[in-house]
Amino acid sequence: MNTMNRTVLLLVALTLCCCLAGLDAVALHRCRCLRTVSHRVPARVVKKIEVTPASGHCRRTEILILKKSGSTVCVDPDAKWFPELLNALQKTGCAKNGAKSCVHRRLLR
Incomplete structure (x- = not known):
């Protein structure tokens, strides 16, 4: 492989890693309550x-x-x-x- 192909492959791999790392952060910031209760809590x-x-x-x-x-x-x-x-x-x-x-x-x- 020549140097240019290695550089492009490295940049693609780094971009993919950054995107995947960001998915964890997004998952933490979502609604915590999927459903609510209507009955009284003592x-x-x-x-x-x-x-x-x-x-x-x-x-x-x-x-x-x-x-x-x-x-x-x-x-x-x-x-x-x-x-x-x-x-x-x-x-x-x-x-x-x-x-x-x-x-x-x-x-x-």
Whole structure:
């Protein structure tokens, strides 16, 4: 093989590597909630609530509830019972055991 063919082959290989490496980064920035629950989640089972605002990676606001059992559920942001859950958590002192808050707003970089 001559030098020019090797150079072109090397450039094609590097371009392919860069494209494939970028696919992993794109996969991390997508909607995390494929479906949401409509049933009420009791305040006593909530360990943490994470709110991710709509962005270029996901067009909708996502609300994830991490339960004390370790499972995670996604809640419809328009669920009528969700504000009641937030109020109940604030009244019962969601920030027990030294935690600052169990409601977290996830900021995308």
